[in-house]
Amino acid sequence: xSPYHFLxxxxxxxxxxxxxxxxxxxxxxxxxxxxxxxxxxxVLQFIGPxxxxxxxxxxxxxxxxxxxxxxxFPEDGPMPSVGDGRPxxxxxxxxxxxxxxxxxxxxxxxxxxxxxxxxxxKIIRAxxxxxxxxxxxxxxxxxxxxxxxxxxxxxxxxxxxxPCITEADVIRLQHQFGGxxxxxxxxxxxxxxxxxxxxxxWPPAT
Amino acid sequence: xxxxxxxxxxxxxxRARTGGEPISGVVLVATEKExxxxxxxxxxxxxxxxxxxxxxxxxxxxxxxxxxWQPGQPYRYPFALSTAIWPPTYYGQxxxxxxxxxxxxxxxxxxxxxxxxxxxxxATETPENLAPTDNAVKAKNWVGWLIGILLLGGLFxxxxxxxxxxxxxxxxxxxxxxxxxxxxxxxVTGEVIYQVEPATLTQGEMIRGTCEFTPKRSSTxxxxxxxxxxxxxxxxxSGSNRKTHTHEVLKKTQQLREPGxxxxxxxxxxxxxxxxxxxVPPTMTLSDNKxxxxxxxxIDIPKWPDWARTTPFVVKVLPSQLxxxxxxxNRLVATVVEDDEPWLTEVxxxxxxSQEDPERLVMVLEAVKDQAFPLTVDIQGEAEEPFEVxxxxxxxxxxxxxxxxxxxxxxxxxxxxxxxxxxxTTDWQCVGSIVGFESETDRVVMKVFIPKK
Numbered sequence: 088x089s090p091y092h093f094l095x096x097x098x099x100x101x102x103x104x105x106x107x108x109x110x111x112x113x114x115x116x117x118x119x120x121x122x123x124x125x126x127x128x129x130v131l132q133f134i135g136p137x138x139x140x141x142x143x144x145x146x147x148x149x150x151x152x153x154x155x156x157x158x159x160f161p162e163d164g165p166m167p168s169v170g171d172g173r174p175x176x177x178x179x180x181x182x183x184x185x186x187x188x189x190x191x192x193x194x195x196x197x198x199x200x201x202x203x204x205x206x207x208x209k210i211i212r213a214x215x216x217x218x219x220x221x222x223x224x225x226x227x228x229x230x231x232x233x234x235x236x237x238x239x240x241x242x243x244x245x246x247x248x249x250p251c252i253t254e255a256d257v258i259r260l261q262h263q264f265g266g267x268x269x270x271x272x273x274x275x276x277x278x279x280x281x282x283x284x285x286x287x288x289w290p291p292a293t
Numbered sequence: 294x295x296x297x298x299x300x301x302x303x304x305x306x307x308r309a310r311t312g313g314e315p316i317s318g319v320v321l322v323a324t325e326k327e328x329x330x331x332x333x334x335x336x337x338x339x340x341x342x343x344x345x346x347x348x349x350x351x352x353x354x355x356x357x358x359x360x361x362w363q364p365g366q367p368y369r370y371p372f373a374l375s376t377a378i379w380p381p382t383y384y385g386q387x388x389x390x391x392x393x394x395x396x397x398x399x400x401x402x403x404x405x406x407x408x409x410x411x412x413x414x415x416a417t418e419t420p421e422n423l424a425p426t427d428n429a430v431k432a433k434n435w436v437g438w439l440i441g442i443l444l445l446g447g448l449f450x451x452x453x454x455x456x457x458x459x460x461x462x463x464x465x466x467x468x469x470x471x472x473x474x475x476x477x478x479x480x481v482t483g484e485v486i487y488q489v490e491p492a493t494l495t496q497g498e499m500i501r502g503t504c505e506f507t508p509k510r511s512s513t514x515x516x517x518x519x520x521x522x523x524x525x526x527x528x529x530x531s532g533s534n535r536k537t538h539t540h541e542v543l544k545k546t547q548q549l550r551e552p553g554x555x556x557x558x559x560x561x562x563x564x565x566x567x568x569x570x571x572x573v574p575p576t577m578t579l580s581d582n583k584x585x586x587x588x589x590x591x592i593d594i595p596k597w598p599d600w601a602r603t604t605p606f607v608v609k610v611l612p613s614q615l616x617x618x619x620x621x622x623n624r625l626v627a628t629v630v631e632d633d634e635p636w637l638t639e640v641x642x643x644x645x646x647s648q649e650d651p652e653r654l655v656m657v658l659e660a661v662k663d664q665a666f667p668l669t670v671d672i673q674g675e676a677e678e679p680f681e682v683x684x685x686x687x688x689x690x691x692x693x694x695x696x697x698x699x700x701x702x703x704x705x706x707x708x709x710x711x712x713x714x715x716x717x718t719t720d721w722q723c724v725g726s727i728v729g730f731e732s733e734t735d736r737v738v739m740k741v742f743i744p745k746k
Contacts, residue, residue: 088307088652089391089411090384097411098342098389103529105347137534162532179532276344280386 090283091242095249099283100242101235101276110146112241114234117151123218124152124174124197130215132180132200132207135222138269141201144222145176148199152176155199173197180206189213223266232257234268235275250289295406297324297362299396301335302410307652309413310392312378316412320357320396322368331399333358337374338395339414341582344387344538345527348580352377380577381416381610386540387527388582413653419575419609442467478600481512481555482592489588489604494569496611497642501566504549504590511557515593517550519565522589523573523608528581542584543573568699569608571642572649576607611642637666641700644730644737654730665726665742670695671719675712676703682729682738691716692736703731705740 091098104112123129131148133141149155155174158167160182169175169183169191177183180200183191188206191198192213200206210217226234235252243249252275264270275290282289303318310316320335334356340349357370376392383390395409442464479485489502502519523543529536549563567588577584586608592600640661647654673692687708694701704725706712715721729738 088413088650089389097391097409102343103346105349142534159532 090286092244093286094283094289095244095247096239096242097244098242099276099279100238101272101279104238104241106146108241109143110150112234112237113140113143113147113150114230114237115144115147117147120148120218120220121151124148124199126216127173127196128215129196130192130198130200130210130217131220132202132205132210132217133220133222134202134205136203138267139222140268141222142178143268144220145178145199145201149176152199174199177201179203226266226268228254228257228261231261231268231271235271238272252290256290295398296326296328296400296403297322297330297398297406299398299406299408301394301396301408303394303412306410306412308656309382309415309653310376312376312381312414312416312418314376315373316376316394317371317373318394318410320370320372322358322362322370322398324362324364326364328362328398328400328403330359330362331401332356333370333396333398335370335372335374336395336397337376337392339377339380339390339392341388341390341579343385343389343527343582344529345582346529346531346580348582350377376412376414378418379416379420380579381575382413383574383577383584385525385542385574385584387538388525388540388577388579388584390577390579413650416575416610417612419607473598474601477598478592478594479509481508481510481514481594481597482600483507483509485592485600485602487590487602489606491606493607493609495609496569496573496575497571499566499568500588500606501564502588502590503562503564505560505562506592507560508555508557511554512597513552513554513595514550515552515595516548517563518546518591518593519549519563519567520544520546520589520591521567521569521586523584523586526583526585543570570645571611572646573608575610611639611646637668638698640664640666640727641695641698641737644727645700645735648730648732648735658727658729661727663726665724666739667722668695668725668739668741669697669720669722670702670704672704672715672717672721674716679703679729679731679736679738680733681731684728684740688712693721701734701736703734703736703738705738707741710741 089097120131124131133144135141145157149157152174155176156170156172157176157178158169159178160166160180162182166182166184166187169177169187171194173195174197175191176199177191178201181202181204188209192209192215196215205219207217207219232252232254235257239249239251260271260274264274278291279289282291300321301318302321303316316337320333322333334354336354337352338349339352341347353374355372355374357372362368374394380390382392391411392414393409393411395407397405397407399405445460483506485504485506487502487504489500491500494500500521504517521543522541525540525542527538529538545567547565547567549565555561574584576586585605587603587605589601589603594600640657643657644654647657670693673694676690676692678690684705688706689712691704691706691712692702693704705728706715723741725739725741727737728740730736731738
């Protein structure tokens with residue numbers, strides 16, 4: 088018997104998701120960005136440290152841009168080649184070599200980048216238009232609540248009631264972890280595991 | 294919102310399937326408007342969930358229907374699918390493995406409808422690719438290693454000038470590691486011959502080890518320990534976001550030698566063993582999600598690097614046929630099962646394994662309730678009436694142990710047998726049936742009918 092069934096869930100909602108599911112469950116307003124990316128000279132860059140949702144934004148955009156190519160630059164190991172296809176989504180774009188960056192920008196947009204460093208000077212030098220999204224700007228309590236509750240819904244077992252994260256829970260988590268969504272999810276994962284093994288109410292009363 | 298509503302009803306939904314056993318059921322479809330369906334498919338699958346990157350596999354997919362559904366009309370589509378032989382269902386801290394049937398209705402120009410239903414699977418076979426490891430610690434030819442590294446460094450140096458700096462650093466790093474892990478401890482212990490066997494074993498089997506060494510000089514040690522560990526090791530993310538999550542499932546440490554003096558020139562030999570419980574998870578390797586078994590021998594030397602070796606080993610699942618389609622029907626006979634010791638062993642293991650899973654325990658007990666087993670046990674003292682079992686007959690309770698199976702029992706002895714007369718009797722023979730499991734004391738509860746003639 089699954090330990091999660093007593094909460095009418097089939098898994099811990101805050102565990103790892105598949106790439107597709109991450110894109111599906113992302114809570115991001117894409118409308119303006121998609122409009123911007125209609126221009127062939129456009130570059131949209133998401134800047135911020137690990138755990139703040141850069142890749143999640145990219146996966147959400149990939150879901151609504153049919154035919155977009157997705158390239159991830161790993162920290163080590165062989166570097167992938169970036170094709171000529173557009174729109175092009177590049178994860179960890181700061182790891183591209185100088186030559187690769189020049190070639191990618193020379194080929195033009197639409198480009199969607201996630202990066203730890205601001206590439207705007209290079210984009211301007213290539214004569215492209217750009218928008219920068221700083222993912223460290225903390226999501227509102229309402230938006231974070233939607234992100235977390237969406238994950239709970241995606242783990243629902245049947246139509247019966249499921250637990251949910253309240254606004255008070257969200258404010259407490261933001262106070263503790265700021266905008267680091269990955270750290271929030273890790274905290275909730277551990278808390279959820281404890282409650283399921285002890286068969287106690289989740290979320291626990293503060 | 295999806296154009297139609299799907300529901301899966303599995304036959305015997307809570308019964309654990311043995312890996313590979315078919316699962317059957319029916320998909321129910323309800324819709325409030327006419328819906329065109331390109332394909333209604335059902336798929337049996339398994340997937341991990343938890344802290345690690347998801348690993349998953351599809352076993353069998355069948356298309357049940359294509360065409361149109363009319364509103365207000367109930368539709369039923371029976372199905373039967375194969376289940377995966379491996380991995381077994383598992384629920385842990387960072388790693389979970391679930392088996393499920395997923396139904397999906399492909400609706401053109403609308404959101405597809407889908408649903409899934411989980412079911413438990415017990416594995417009876419372990420894949421061969423869980424490569425067993427060589428557990429013998431052999432004397433290492435460190436000179437060979439060093440020469441090899443220096444040669445490799447030289448090769449790099451001739452190709453890339455940067456390697457002129459990197460190669461010596463790598464070589465120095467290796468030498469420092471070797472110095473602390475092997476050379477310095479060996480100055481105290483001498484050459485240690487350490488071996489653990491087998492490299493692959495089954496739940497319930499014994500892993501045995503030996504360790505022999507002759508200290509070069511007399512030294513005081515803090516002790517020698519042998520540790521068995523089972524851990525979930527799951528990795529999430531990739532590249533710079535890669536993170537490993539570890540959770541200890543089991544850790545048993547045996548003190549092979551108390552703190553004291555090791556005399557120079559004296560041979561020290563230790564034999565040790567550990568019986569892998571039947572209720573613990575087997576070794577699993579599912580991409581980034583692993584259950585790893587290791588043993589570690591440590592000679593704790595104060596103010597000096599310890600001598601320590603960690604060796605992995607593979608634990609395979611206990612072959613079980615209890616819930617299998619062929620065996621269970623053959624076994625369910627309301628008579629004494631004569632001369633079938635392996636069967637009782639298997640049933641007892643199944644009961645012990647099910648202690649954390651009340652549904653499975655009920656299922657196992659139900660399957661064997663009409664069977665009576667010949668028993669040979671050592672009777673201990675009186676026991677309290679187990680909380681979990683309710684027997685109306687007149688009689689008393691005693692503790693017993695089945696020494697051959699290393700299983701602790703609580704026996705209900707009928708009033709016709711004088712319990713005081715049999716207390717502390719060894720090799721007492723009787724016939725009894727399994728009626729429950731006492732979770733507080735980890736004992737299987739059996740009801741004795743008659744002493745065996």
